[in-house]
Amino acid sequence: MPLRIQTDVKDVEEILNQVLNTKSPPVARCRLLSSGFNPGHSLNIAEDIAGHKECLGCGNCVDICPFVYREPSRREKTEQRTSMALENIVGADCDQCGACILVCPQVDTTIKNYVVNRRMVEVMSRLERRIGDEDEPDLDLFLEEAVS
Ligand code: SF4
Ligand code: SF4
Numbered sequence: 001m002p003l004r005i006q007t008d009v010k011d012v013e014e015i016l017n018q019v020l021n022t023k024s025p026p027v028a029r030c031r032l033l034s035s036g037f038n039p040g041h042s043l044n045i046a047e048d049i050a051g052h053k054e055c056l057g058c059g060n061c062v063d064i065c066p067f068v069y070r071e072p073s074r075r076e077k078t079e080q081r082t083s084m085a086l087e088n089i090v091g092a093d094c095d096q097c098g099a100c101i102l103v104c105p106q107v108d109t110t111i112k113n114y115v116v117n118r119r120m121v122e123v124m125s126r127l128e129r130r131i132g133d134e135d136e137p138d139l140d141l142f143l144e145e146a147v148s
Pocket of ligand 2: 027028031054055056057058059060061062081082083103104105106
């Protein structure tokens with residue numbers, strides 16, 4: 001089955017950049033800018049949710065978030081695994097890395113491609129600048145663990 005017609009990033013670029021420039025988990029807003037659940041995707045439920053843009057509660061965004069990885073105790077704030085949970089756990093401490101967008105099944109590929117092609121170089125360079133910053137000991141620890 002063909003993919004739904006996905007969001008043309010040119011139509012939402014301004015608001016998408018505002019979302020990506022805000023220090024808050026971006027995945028829910030990117031979901032809402034997307035075209036919704038594709039009829040060609042499989043999900044073992046009876047309900048027809050084609051076009052449905054809401055959170056599926058898959059927890060991918062919570063699992064991938066580097067901030068949650070660095071501060072796992074924050075998971076104790078909630079047992080939910082939704083974008084709302086991610087917002088509660090991370091809030092304004094978001095690293096703006098974009099990883100949650102890339103793993104969300106409800107965000108259009110067009111938006112993911114935009115994030116990878118237009119934003120990732122800036123994200124990597126911003127995170128790299130924080131390495132060695134005494135105010136960012138958690139990031140150093142995270143990198144040491146990642147390469148060990
Ligand atoms: S995965 Fe990255 S962009 Fe998403 S909430 Fe976590 S730190 Fe923020
Ligand atoms: S990755 Fe899963 S849990 Fe997170 S916003 Fe997308 S559908 Fe919801």
